[in-house]
Amino acid sequence: INILAIESSCDETAAAVVHNGREVRSNIISSQIDLHKLYGGVVPEIASRKHIEKINQVIEEALKEADTTLDEIDAIGVTYGPGLVGALLVGVAEAKAIAFAKNKPLIGVHHIEGHISANYIEHPDLEPPFLCLVVSGGHTHLVCVKEYGKYEILGGTRDDAVGEAYDKVARTIGLGYPGGPKIERIAREGDPDAIVFPKARIEGSPYDFSFSGLKSAVLNYINGCQMKGQEYNPADIAASFQKAAIDALVEKSMKAVDEFDMYKFAIAGGVASNGALRQAMEEACAKRDMKFYYPSPIFCTDNAAMIGAAAYYEYLAGTRHGWDLNAVPNLKLGER
Ligand code: ATP
Ligand code: MG
Ligand code: FE
Numbered sequence: 001i002n003i004l005a006i007e008s009s010c011d012e013t014a015a016a017v018v019h020n021g022r023e024v025r026s027n028i029i030s031s032q033i034d035l036h037k038l039y040g041g042v043v044p045e046i047a048s049r050k051h052i053e054k055i056n057q058v059i060e061e062a063l064k065e066a067d068t069t070l071d072e073i074d075a076i077g078v079t080y081g082p083g084l085v086g087a088l089l090v091g092v093a094e095a096k097a098i099a100f101a102k103n104k105p106l107i108g109v110h111h112i113e114g115h116i117s118a119n120y121i122e123h124p125d126l127e128p129p130f131l132c133l134v135v136s137g138g139h140t141h142l143v144c145v146k147e148y149g150k151y152e153i154l155g156g157t158r159d160d161a162v163g164e165a166y167d168k169v170a171r172t173i174g175l176g177y178p179g180g181p182k183i184e185r186i187a188r189e190g191d192p193d194a195i196v197f198p199k200a201r202i203e204g205s206p207y208d209f210s211f212s213g214l215k216s217a218v219l220n221y222i223n224g225c226q227m228k229g230q231e232y233n234p235a236d237i238a239a240s241f242q243k244a245a246i247d248a249l250v251e252k253s254m255k256a257v258d259e260f261d262m263y264k265f266a267i268a269g270g271v272a273s274n275g276a277l278r279q280a281m282e283e284a285c286a287k288r289d290m291k292f293y294y295p296s297p298i299f300c301t302d303n304a305a306m307i308g309a310a311a312y313y314e315y316l317a318g319t320r321h322g323w324d325l326n327a328v329p330n331l332k333l334g335e336r
Pocket of ligand 3: 111115136137269270301302
C-alpha cells in the first residue's frame with residue numbers, strides 16, 4: 001500500500017510517499033522558519049498563505065522523488081488537527097481535491113498520532129503496546145499506545161508544553177526562534193548544576209507535567225540578575241533549565257513505565273531530537289532493561305512521512321473520511 005501523505009498543521013509544508021507504513025519513499029519538507037523568525041514565532045496568517053504557495057510543488061516533488069505517480073497511490077493521508085486552522089485547511093482541501101479527482105480513499109490523521117508513528121519508520125520491531133512520551137511545540141503527553149491507532153493518555157502538561165518552554169527561555173536569553181536546538185547547543189558549554197530551578201509537583205497526578213513554573217523561574221532569575229546589575233551566564237541558564245526539564249520528563253515517564261509494566265518506551269515530537277533528553281532516557285531505560293526508541297531528528301520535527309506511517313495503520317483499520325472532512329484545530333487524540 002502506497003500512501004501520499006500531506007502535513008500543513010503549523011509552519012512546515014510537507015508531503016511524503018510511504019510504502020506499507022514504514023518505508024519512506026520520499027519526504028519533502030518546505031520550512032517557513034526563516035519567514036517567522038522575524039516575528040519571534042509563527043504568524044498564522046503568513047503560515048496559511050505560504051502553505052498555499054508551496055503545497056502543489058511539495059507534492060509534485062514527493063511523487064517525483066518516490067518515482068511514482070498519483071495513479072500508483074492507494075490512499076491520501078492528511079493531518080486534519082490539531083494545529084492552526086488556516087494552515088490545516090490548506091492540506092485538508094488539497095488532500096480532498098486529489099482524493100476526489102483520482103477516486104482514492106481519504107484518511108484524516110491526528111498530528112500527534114503522526115508524531116508517535118514516526119517511531120515505526122526506522123524500527124521494524126516496534127509494535128504496540130508501548131509507552132510514548134510526546135514532547136513537541138504544543139504538546140507534552142504521556143501516552144499508552146495499546147494497539148495501532150488506540151491511545152490512552154496517562155498524563156499531560158497542565159500549562160506550557162516543553163517545546164514552548166524551550167522557545168520562551170530561548171527568546172528571553174536572546175537566542176531567537178525556534179529555541180530548542182539553540183538552547184541545546186549553548187547548554188553544552190554550560191554547567192547544569194549552576195542554578196537550581198524548581199521541579200513542579202502536581203498533587204495526586206503522578207503523570208502530569210507543568211513547565212510554566214520553570215519558565216517563570218528562569219525569567220525571575222534573569223530579572224534578578226539585571227536588577228542587581230549582575231552578569232549572568234546564558235550557557236549556565238540553558239544547561240540548568242534543560243536539566244530541570246529533562247529530570248521531570250524522565251522521572252514521570254519512568255514512574256509510568258514501572259506502574260504499567262511496559263517493556264518498550266518511545267519518545268516523539270520536536271523535542272525528541274534533543275540529544276540530552278535521548279541520553280537521559282536511554283540510561284533510565286537501560287537500568288530497567290527496557291527497549292528505548294526514538295526517531296531520527298528529521299522525523300521528530302514536523303514532516304509528512306510520520307503522517308503516512310499513521311495513515312497506513314488507519315487504512316488497515318478501515319478508517320475512511322468523507323468529502324466533509326474539515327480541519328479541527330483542537331482535535332483530541334483518539335477521536336475520529
Ligand atoms: P505540535 O506537534 O505540538 O503541534 P509543533 O508541530 O509546532 O507542535 P514540533 O514540530 O513537533 O512542534 O516541534 C517543534 C518544537 O520542538 C519547538 O518547540 C522546538 O523548539 C522544539 N525542538 C526542536 N529541536 C529541539 C531540540 N534539539 N531540543 C529541544 N527542543 C527542540
Ligand atoms: Mg514547526
Ligand atoms: Fe508537530
